[in-house]
Amino acid sequence: MTNITKAIVALMVGFWVQAANAQQLVTGLTNETVFITSDFNGTELVIFGTINDMQKPAGDTGEEITVERYDVVIVMEGPKEPGVVRKKQRAAGIWINKENVEFGDIPSSYLMQTSADMEKPGFDDALKALQVGFDYMQMGDISNVETDGDVKDFRKAIVRLKMGNQLYRQNVGVEFLGDNLFRARIQIPPLVPVGIHQVRSYLLLDNELVSGSTHAINVRKKGFEQATYSFSRNYGYLYGVICVIIAMLTGWLSSVIFRRD
Amino acid sequence: MYLYLPIAELPVNVLIFLGMGAAVGFLSGMFGVGGGFLMTPLLIFSGIPSAVAVATEANQIVASSFSGALVHFRRKSIDFKLGSLLLAGGLVGSLMGVLLFGFLRQIGQLDLIIKLAYVGFLGSIGSLMLYESVGFIRRSAQAAKAGKQLKAKMPGQHNWIHGLPFKMRFKRSKLYISAIPVLLIGALVGVLAAIMGVGGGFIMVPAMIYLLRVPTNVVIGTSLFQIMFVTMFTTIIQAGSNFTVDVMLAFILMVGGVVGAQFGARTGQKLKGEQLRALLALIVLGVCARLGYELIATPGELFSIGFGGH
Numbered sequence: 001m002t003n004i005t006k007a008i009v010a011l012m013v014g015f016w017v018q019a020a021n022a023q024q025l026v027t028g029l030t031n032e033t034v035f036i037t038s039d040f041n042g043t044e045l046v047i048f049g050t051i052n053d054m055q056k057p058a059g060d061t062g063e064e065i066t067v068e069r070y071d072v073v074i075v076m077e078g079p080k081e082p083g084v085v086r087k088k089q090r091a092a093g094i095w096i097n098k099e100n101v102e103f104g105d106i107p108s109s110y111l112m113q114t115s116a117d118m119e120k121p122g123f124d125d126a127l128k129a130l131q132v133g134f135d136y137m138q139m140g141d142i143s144n145v146e147t148d149g150d151v152k153d154f155r156k157a158i159v160r161l162k163m164g165n166q167l168y169r170q171n172v173g174v175e176f177l178g179d180n181l182f183r184a185r186i187q188i189p190p191l192v193p194v195g196i197h198q199v200r201s202y203l204l205l206d207n208e209l210v211s212g213s214t215h216a217i218n219v220r221k222k223g224f225e226q227a228t229y230s231f232s233r234n235y236g237y238l239y240g241v242i243c244v245i246i247a248m249l250t251g252w253l254s255s256v257i258f259r260r261d
Numbered sequence: 262m263y264l265y266l267p268i269a270e271l272p273v274n275v276l277i278f279l280g281m282g283a284a285v286g287f288l289s290g291m292f293g294v295g296g297g298f299l300m301t302p303l304l305i306f307s308g309i310p311s312a313v314a315v316a317t318e319a320n321q322i323v324a325s326s327f328s329g330a331l332v333h334f335r336r337k338s339i340d341f342k343l344g345s346l347l348l349a350g351g352l353v354g355s356l357m358g359v360l361l362f363g364f365l366r367q368i369g370q371l372d373l374i375i376k377l378a379y380v381g382f383l384g385s386i387g388s389l390m391l392y393e394s395v396g397f398i399r400r401s402a403q404a405a406k407a408g409k410q411l412k413a414k415m416p417g418q419h420n421w422i423h424g425l426p427f428k429m430r431f432k433r434s435k436l437y438i439s440a441i442p443v444l445l446i447g448a449l450v451g452v453l454a455a456i457m458g459v460g461g462g463f464i465m466v467p468a469m470i471y472l473l474r475v476p477t478n479v480v481i482g483t484s485l486f487q488i489m490f491v492t493m494f495t496t497i498i499q500a501g502s503n504f505t506v507d508v509m510l511a512f513i514l515m516v517g518g519v520v521g522a523q524f525g526a527r528t529g530q531k532l533k534g535e536q537l538r539a540l541l542a543l544i545v546l547g548v549c550a551r552l553g554y555e556l557i558a559t560p561g562e563l564f565s566i567g568f569g570g571h
Contacts (some may be wrong), residue, residue, distance in 0.1 A: 040263075045489075081566060084567045087564050094377075095556060095563075157564030236504055240501055240506060242508070243320050245432055247324035247509075248325065250516065251325060251326070251329075252328065253324070254328050
């Protein structure tokens with residue numbers, strides 16, 4: 001519960017510092033660091049949010065705005081990296097990587113939750129304007145195009161392959177808990193990449209963006225995993241020597257334990 | 262029970278990987294082979310990135326070959342001179358293999374080449390072994406009917422290899438042969454160790470018996486001696502240049518492997534040599550068929566993503 005308390009405190013601080021002349025989105029997270037330890041197999045991150053002055057009319061129409069007219073979209077995006085998408089073709093009876101397209105900035109993970117489902121009228125256009133969601137997210141510059149087919153198929157393949165690893169997901173998951181408080185649980189998959197992830201929240205009123213917020217989340221290894229990883233990166237050859245010594249000790253021990261001659 | 266692998270960067274079920282180590286260890290103890298040719302494809306099937314699978318398997322083979330080489334060292338069944346020459350070739354081959362590995366990964370054909378290499382080598386070795394062992398079983402069955410005992414046919418004393426220059430004397434093996442084929446066989450095994458994640462015993466042992474005419478009693482010890490050093494070298498080079506050796510994964514596999522090997526060795530003693538060879542040939546051909554099918558069958562997913570550097 002301490003994490004949730006922290007999130008609520010963060011929210012209250014948020015209330016206090018926000019300007020109060022229009023609808024404002026204020027969000028807080030249960031934790032800002034996800035530690036990967038030896039027993040890590042995915043985890044959950046909870047994001048809380050509230051809408052300030054949500055009843056206040058947007059223009060001077062005087063009518064009160066009801067909660068139904070709001071939508072919230074939350075995206076947790078992992079570090080971006082360039083990648084090449086390859087497509088196999090049959091050549092001389094076997095399947096060989098023949099076509100390829102390079103993308104400059106592929107998000108290593110992309111977990112999106114919305115309050116509305118994709119069928120809601122106008123919602124898709126709103127996502128398009130925000131450039132969020134599988135169809136509209138940015139994947140960087142396209143280069144080295146070697147295909148006769150459609151580059152869009154290569155883009156769709158990224159989404160499909162990443163969805164297979166649970167690294168990309170988009171679903172309805174933002175729940176309104178009261179008039180202006182909402183919550184989303186983000187399932188962080190076991191294969192989550194390490195690095196700084198961005199959590200971006202968007203508040204839509206009648207499918208128009210009225211406010212947003214951003215948090216950074218650090219996904220990092222801890223303890224033995226971190227020590228081993230950084231040692232293997234900084235002293236690769238020495239690490240290799242240690243791996244060899246461990247293997248020799250294991251081999252020697254087994255020949256002693258099971259010695260039969 | 263899940264454990265997060267620090268280098269492969271994914272959680273695995275420890276029990277499954279211990280079991281895989283034990284199963285492959287059992288077969289390797291039974292047949293006297295390293296088992297890398299089974300383990301590396303198994304690791305790749307179970308979701309370990311192929312670069313990590315190949316490099317980590319080299320590390321595991323260090324443990325099993327060291328343990329085996331110790332036994333042969335005590336029995337004095339290692340030809341150190343021949344082994345060192347095979348090793349010299351092996352180190353050069355391994356270095357070339359690690360470089361080739363990086364290049365193939367960069368152009369996106371690594372998985373294809375690994376599979377083609379497996380299909381080619383396993384297919385030819387497996388068919389030869391099956392042909393030889395089934396032939397022997399049939400002939401000895403006929404001989405038993407006739408009331409005679411059949412000895413395994415010893416390969417003839419001379420072939421074209423004996424005509425090559427740079428001859429050297431190998432006392433332990435009672436051989437006087439050219440250094441060239443020895444270095445070449447060593448180098449080939451080194452390349453395979455680096456790109457296929459195997460020890461290479463399944464190539465080296467038949468090559469030593471049939472091409473070099475090394476006496477059977479020193480073949481296994483000498484090949485283990487070479488494999489041990491080549492895989493040590495490969496592990497260190499892969500760790501230093503590709504950062505792909507996962508010490509946790511290797512350790513899990515080693516522990517499963519050494520235990521499995523003991524039970525395998527006991528089971529193996531109950532079977533005849535030719536029966537063992539026929540069984541091993543079937544397993545080798547099975548792996549070959551499985552990988553060959555993947556190359557030919559229309560894949561469920563035509564696309565793949567490659568990320569630079571990692």
